[in-house]
Amino acid sequence: MSQVKVVTDSTSDIAPETVSELGIVVVPLNIHFGDETLLDGVEITNQEFYERLVASRQMPTTSQPNPEAFRAAFEKAVEEGAEGVVCVSVSSKLSGTYNSAMLGAREIAGVDVRVVDSRSASMALGWAAIAAAEAARDGADIDEVERVARDTAARSRLCFFADTLEYLQRNGRIGRAQSLVGSVLQVKPLLVLDDGEVVAYQRTRTRAKAIQALINWCVQLREPERMSVVWNANEDELKRLMDGLAPVFPRDQIVVSTYGPVIGVHIGPGSLGVLAVEGSRGSG
Amino acid sequence: MQTQNSDQVAVRVQILIEVVAAAAAWLERNRTRINQLNVFPVPDGDTGDNMVLTMKGAVDQMKRAQPRTVSELCDALMEGSLNGSRGNSGVILSQMISGFASKLRDAHSVATDTLATAFEEAARVGYAAHSEPVEGTMMTVARDMAEEARRRADAGDSITKMLAAVLAEARLSVVRTQSLLPRLQQAGVVDAGGEGLAVLFDGIVRRLRGEVVEDEPLAEQEADFDALDLSEEDVFGYCTNFILRGEDLDVPAFKERVLALGKSALVVGNPRLIKVHVHTEQPGEILSHALSLGTLHQLKLDNMDDQYSEARQARQESRIVETVETALLVISQGRGFEQIFERDAKAHVVSGGQSSNPSTGDLIAAINACPAENVILITNNPNVIMAAERAAAESSKQVRVLPTKTGPVGVVASLAYDPSVGLDENYSAMSEAVEGVRGIEIAPAVRDATVEEVSVRKGEYLVIVDDHVVAADQSLAAALVAGIGAAGANEYELLTLYVGADASTSDVDGAVEAVSESRYELTVEVHQGGQPHYPIVASLE
Numbered sequence: 001m002s003q004v005k006v007v008t009d010s011t012s013d014i015a016p017e018t019v020s021e022l023g024i025v026v027v028p029l030n031i032h033f034g035d036e037t038l039l040d041g042v043e044i045t046n047q048e049f050y051e052r053l054v055a056s057r058q059m060p061t062t063s064q065p066n067p068e069a070f071r072a073a074f075e076k077a078v079e080e081g082a083e084g085v086v087c088v089s090v091s092s093k094l095s096g097t098y099n100s101a102m103l104g105a106r107e108i109a110g111v112d113v114r115v116v117d118s119r120s121a122s123m124a125l126g127w128a129a130i131a132a133a134e135a136a137r138d139g140a141d142i143d144e145v146e147r148v149a150r151d152t153a154a155r156s157r158l159c160f161f162a163d164t165l166e167y168l169q170r171n172g173r174i175g176r177a178q179s180l181v182g183s184v185l186q187v188k189p190l191l192v193l194d195d196g197e198v199v200a201y202q203r204t205r206t207r208a209k210a211i212q213a214l215i216n217w218c219v220q221l222r223e224p225e226r227m228s229v230v231w232n233a234n235e236d237e238l239k240r241l242m243d244g245l246a247p248v249f250p251r252d253q254i255v256v257s258t259y260g261p262v263i264g265v266h267i268g269p270g271s272l273g274v275l276a277v278e279g280s281r282g283s284g
Numbered sequence: 285m286q287t288q289n290s291d292q293v294a295v296r297v298q299i300l301i302e303v304v305a306a307a308a309a310w311l312e313r314n315r316t317r318i319n320q321l322n323v324f325p326v327p328d329g330d331t332g333d334n335m336v337l338t339m340k341g342a343v344d345q346m347k348r349a350q351p352r353t354v355s356e357l358c359d360a361l362m363e364g365s366l367n368g369s370r371g372n373s374g375v376i377l378s379q380m381i382s383g384f385a386s387k388l389r390d391a392h393s394v395a396t397d398t399l400a401t402a403f404e405e406a407a408r409v410g411y412a413a414h415s416e417p418v419e420g421t422m423m424t425v426a427r428d429m430a431e432e433a434r435r436r437a438d439a440g441d442s443i444t445k446m447l448a449a450v451l452a453e454a455r456l457s458v459v460r461t462q463s464l465l466p467r468l469q470q471a472g473v474v475d476a477g478g479e480g481l482a483v484l485f486d487g488i489v490r491r492l493r494g495e496v497v498e499d500e501p502l503a504e505q506e507a508d509f510d511a512l513d514l515s516e517e518d519v520f521g522y523c524t525n526f527i528l529r530g531e532d533l534d535v536p537a538f539k540e541r542v543l544a545l546g547k548s549a550l551v552v553g554n555p556r557l558i559k560v561h562v563h564t565e566q567p568g569e570i571l572s573h574a575l576s577l578g579t580l581h582q583l584k585l586d587n588m589d590d591q592y593s594e595a596r597q598a599r600q601e602s603r604i605v606e607t608v609e610t611a612l613l614v615i616s617q618g619r620g621f622e623q624i625f626e627r628d629a630k631a632h633v634v635s636g637g638q639s640s641n642p643s644t645g646d647l648i649a650a651i652n653a654c655p656a657e658n659v660i661l662i663t664n665n666p667n668v669i670m671a672a673e674r675a676a677a678e679s680s681k682q683v684r685v686l687p688t689k690t691g692p693v694g695v696v697a698s699l700a701y702d703p704s705v706g707l708d709e710n711y712s713a714m715s716e717a718v719e720g721v722r723g724i725e726i727a728p729a730v731r732d733a734t735v736e737e738v739s740v741r742k743g744e745y746l747v748i749v750d751d752h753v754v755a756a757d758q759s760l761a762a763a764l765v766a767g768i769g770a771a772g773a774n775e776y777e778l779l780t781l782y783v784g785a786d787a788s789t790s791d792v793d794g795a796v797e798a799v800s801e802s803r804y805e806l807t808v809e810v811h812q813g814g815q816p817h818y819p820i821v822a823s824l825e
Binding site for chain 2 (some may be wrong): 030032035037061064067068096185186187202203204205206207209
């Protein structure tokens, strides 16, 4: 039993098998359909969410877990024998989750809780939590687990395209990609997460070109160590992307997952993204 | 010795329950308006929802717990609001409620001093709730409220007076959030969380005054506070803020005088102190009238014309790209195309094209006028390519010509332009963007002819794909479908049509319909191109 537990939030999109294998504690964000509140991944699955998103006339919204949810998660980790907790959260520029985790940590005594702002989201955050949990499993102390989380988060890269900017814009997560808004012509914007913020990377006009641009983005990555593809588009497009990535990264090592509901609310349907952890060589 | 009759306690608890419910109801009533204010920290427009749901948590817990004492009530409030808290604003609100309740719960009686302490604790805990507190948010409003409460308590005011003054201060503080946070000023709103806090407290004061507070939402038009009405039309003259101190001040009479001289007036106070916030073109008259009644304090005058134009300038500047490493110059024909190039690609446009070719000299002048040493020049017409290359060679700047033959293909190229990178990087990104993109032009023939083995009669539509005549037809719709077929539409996903200056709307509608009924699965986008001669030009991507 490891002495250090890793806690993350549900925007990390980590597969349930990996969560249980590494003993990661996932604190759910909230999804609101009107006044009805559902815990992300607990009270609603990805599939149920997307079905409801299509069926519902009302746009769902999301909110951060409250501090109490984090405090309870930290307490649970302690009850399971942890002497220290490293909590990796979604970018503080996209959500107040980090702040809630900080408040939750303040409410608990007798255990060392370190909260790390990943400045990232989805599996880019997920990889930081996974790397930290692997270090903890291998017996690393809390300082080392925290260092691994911060280091992996700093090396993570995320690039995606949305079918439309509408969702990001409506939910205020558009960051410095704001310049793309208001154009006369339709664009399939290719976006990257830069220091926790959504930034425009390239303007493409068609989905086919956007997929090609995504592949080109992967080619310029520096020695990727881990890679995952997230999607909520159609399977043909997923296959086209995977085929294009074959020369870049071993296909059987690419983790494929669908965007969780919280990310789905902000990104809208019809999106493909690649998340990678670059090599550490020369970055120190 | 403190003895408390249990009936008295029950009454007090009942009043407090009603007060909290009133706060929640008033917040609910203003929920939509508060949602619309939200621009900080992220404009997700749900501050009202978050605060309402947090209060709902508090109210529900309070009703479930059926408290019999004030301390039981406070415990329920703390627990309910914490568990119900949502979003940044909700979390901070719940912390403030906890702070407030923690000071109230053990008090034997509610005196102004206890209340001031509770306000102070609410503000303190609110600040501590955020890892990076920002001024100009609900935390600032809470602190201003606490300071006012303390001043009132120290001055020996009654609870009623104190609460009225705290509410007035809350409203003023909300207005001031604009000057503390440039983003709010730019967006023309006040801080939503701060406003939510003021509204919540307004609900409390209303209930204590004996009003029935219902949660029925306000109609849109009556939802605006006078004091918050900083809409563009209203921004004029001087934003005037001061405190008037005196003896036996006649508040209603003074208020009437101020209202006559300005707009957006907020005049509140008591016979010894009046707070004034007003937008006026005659601050001198208001101030001298005030001086005849007492002394002026915390006087602040801002020229709103300056504020407004500064805010507008800041907005405009934020739109301008910081550094232009490479400029984009486009030769284009038609008002619609010109707008698309200027707006979507931030390009400079030289007018010209079919039958109005710009001269080499015109182009050199346009290149020299570009705000960068590197210039990409898009031609959009085969007839101007040579003049463009001449101009590029003659100019003292670094120029590369991207020889597109049609406007629609030029648009595709321009979308790959990035002002912040160098000449070659732009040139290759833009060349790559147009690779494989087909340009289609449709124009009526002016005489009978056979061109590239296609026979056309005068008045029929000639279809040109990438500078080659491929078909002719009597109807615009059939010509378009033939054109996209010849261009290999099966391989593409997006058809962008640009409508000419003298195209007939019904013909164009018919052509769009014909494409959607054709066997090609294309997304069709239609824009006004405004080009002469050609009723339709298009790109296939």
